[in-house]
Amino acid sequence: MEKRVAIVGVADKIGKIQNNDVFGLFTDLLIEATKDAGLCRDDIDGIIATQSLVFKHSRLSTVLAEYAGIRNYKWADSVNLGAQSHGTMISRAASAIKEGMADTIVIASVDFQLTGLTRDLAVKAMADIRHPEFERPYGLFMPAIMALKARKYLHFYNADPDIFPHVAVTMRKHAALKNENVTYRDPITVGDVMKSKKIAEPLHLLDCAPIVDGGAVLIMTTEERARNLKKKPIFYLGGGENYSHDNFIQNPDLLSTPIRSSVDRAFRRVDIKKSDVDVLFIHDAFTPVVVFALEDFGLCEKGAGGDFVRHGNIEMNGAIPVNTNGGLLSQGHPGIPGGLLHVVEAVRQLRWECGARQVNEPKVAASIHFGGPLSMASTSLWGVS
Amino acid sequence: MNKDLLPSPTYYSKKYWEGCAQNKLLFQKCGTCFSVQFYPRTICSNCWSRDLTWCQSKGHGEIISYTIVHRPPSPDFLDEIPYVIVFVRLDEGFNMIGYLRNFGSTENISIGRMVVTRFECITPEIFLPVFESQ
Numbered sequence: 127m128e129k130r131v132a133i134v135g136v137a138d139k140i141g142k143i144q145n146n147d148v149f150g151l152f153t154d155l156l157i158e159a160t161k162d163a164g165l166c167r168d169d170i171d172g173i174i175a176t177q178s179l180v181f182k183h184s185r186l187s188t189v190l191a192e193y194a195g196i197r198n199y200k201w202a203d204s205v206n207l208g209a210q211s212h213g214t215m216i217s218r219a220a221s222a223i224k225e226g227m228a229d230t231i232v233i234a235s236v237d238f239q240l241t242g243l244t245r246d247l248a249v250k251a252m253a254d255i256r257h258p259e260f261e262r263p264y265g266l267f268m269p270a271i272m273a274l275k276a277r278k279y280l281h282f283y284n285a286d287p288d289i290f291p292h293v294a295v296t297m298r299k300h301a302a303l304k305n306e307n308v309t310y311r312d313p314i315t316v317g318d319v320m321k322s323k324k325i326a327e328p329l330h331l332l333d334c335a336p337i338v339d340g341g342a343v344l345i346m347t348t349e350e351r352a353r354n355l356k357k358k359p360i361f362y363l364g365g366g367e368n369y370s371h372d373n374f375i376q377n378p379d380l381l382s383t384p385i386r387s388s389v390d391r392a393f394r395r396v397d398i399k400k401s402d403v404d405v406l407f408i409h410d411a412f413t414p415v416v417v418f419a420l421e422d423f424g425l426c427e428k429g430a431g432g433d434f435v436r437h438g439n440i441e442m443n444g445a446i447p448v449n450t451n452g453g454l455l456s457q458g459h460p461g462i463p464g465g466l467l468h469v470v471e472a473v474r475q476l477r478w479e480c481g482a483r484q485v486n487e488p489k490v491a492a493s494i495h496f497g498g499p500l501s502m503a504s505t506s507l508w509g510v511s
Numbered sequence: 512m513n514k515d516l517l518p519s520p521t522y523y524s525k526k527y528w529e530g531c532a533q534n535k536l537l538f539q540k541c542g543t544c545f546s547v548q549f550y551p552r553t554i555c556s557n558c559w560s561r562d563l564t565w566c567q568s569k570g571h572g573e574i575i576s577y578t579i580v581h582r583p584p585s586p587d588f589l590d591e592i593p594y595v596i597v598f599v600r601l602d603e604g605f606n607m608i609g610y611l612r613n614f615g616s617t618e619n620i621s622i623g624r625m626v627v628t629r630f631e632c633i634t635p636e637i638f639l640p641v642f643e644s645q
Binding site (some may be wrong): 376407 | 512517518519520521524528549550575576577578579580582583584585586587589594596598606607608610619621633645
């Protein structure tokens with residue numbers, strides 16, 4: 127039988143974080159995650175991390191490990207696939223453990239876009255990676271890219287423009303159930319979103335996740351070791367990735383996303399069905415992504431994602447609660463680390479540790495990540511058994 | 512335009528920018544598989560042939576989608592806002608983005624509308640293709 131791996135320790139933090147940096151926060155989170163697992167530093171023999179916009183380094187994982195005093199470990203990797211890195215990091219770490227390359231691997235993503243860059247510079251940094259000849263001179267950046275997809279969607283499906291604001295309203299409802307690690311908790315209405323500052327039409331300010339500092343650390347290990355630790359092990363059941371293109375102008379179809387193939391590939395590798403998923407996490411950097419992902423996950427037909435949200439299906443007591451942590455839209459968006467915070471919440475939901483925002487006894491969770499101008503995606507599946 | 516944003520032609524995109532400076536929109540066509548491609552490359556991304564020919568587009572296309580940007584990515588675009596970015600399918604079968612100019616009121620912008628290319632002089636070497644209504 128194939129070896130199995132599980133997440134045994136998690137930690138995350140979000141907000142305007144003073145007097146700290148990428149290294150300090152990583153170490154704080156690492157200490158918390160090892161405590162959560164009941165492990166000590168010497169148990170760690172591998173690390174994988176993804177890029178930071180503040181501290182640009184091609185070997186971020188090994189610099190982080192050095193700072194935290196992890197030495198002579200067996201395996202390291204750095205994944206630079208933007209916000210899509212998380213599904214990839216999880217899958218690479220799982221493969222390394224299954225191959226016996228390492229036993230207990232730290233998976234990390236930390237950034238300081240708010241205090242280290244400021245919101246304006248973080249937005250600019252994301253625009254700087256657009257194609258220098260055929261995109262950047264036209265002021266193309268992520269909100270405009272998402273707006274181009276959203277506009278096409280509204281036109282093609284003759285959908286009501288309020289479908290995207292409904293996503294923001296739902297995320298805020300979830301955020302209100304949190305007391306810490308949350309940026310915005312006050313309730314908002316669809317009207318509030320529609321009246322907020324226009325960013326790139328049809329998107330308004332509240333359709334875009336607010337940039338904050340933050341990060342997450344997870345510890346993955348073998349099933350044998352996981353069974354003897356403090357917390358209920360949360361198993362990585364499998365995942366799928368899909369890479370369609372990179373520059374926005376190469377987008378083959380504004381109405382499709384690479385999420386669908388990543389979902390299908392993930393489910394082909396596991397013996398659970400989509401209907402087994404109790405709680406879903408979507409990289410909600412912008413409201414339209416949630417609508418697209420719900421459709422690509424197969425929860426509703428193309429064009430029906432907006433009504434699916436409007437009818438409360440992704441709320442706490444809905445058919446499939448989505449982003450119970452308040453999402454990047456309300457919890458706050460630390461940039462690249464955002465998706466890993468979703469995985470931390472998925473683990474806590476499956477451990478039934480979420481208090482007021484606990485979904486009723488979930489057994490399976492899925493996390494969907496995307497990177498670039500929605501040009502690549504990954505889906506990771508998690509279970510209690 | 513801020514010089515950091517100014518396109519720097521590569522040895523294989525140079526021809527494209529030279530075309531723009533003469534009010535010509537150029538794209539590549541493969542002599543082996545006959546597919547068209549944009550942006551320019553050293554090989555055909557469809558069949559890896561190096562038999563590429565530069566062709567001149569009529570500059571006519573259809574708006575696939577558009578957005579009106581109010582909050583720009585950086586202060587470099589403050590003079591432009593609000594600006595309209597259109598994603599256009601050219602008649603010859605390739606896609607580009609560009610600014611939409613001279614559209615009158617925003618009510619005149621719609622998906623499916625036909626547009627035509629025009630070139631804006633940024634520097635003596637760089638003429639930026641943009642679109643306006645046909």
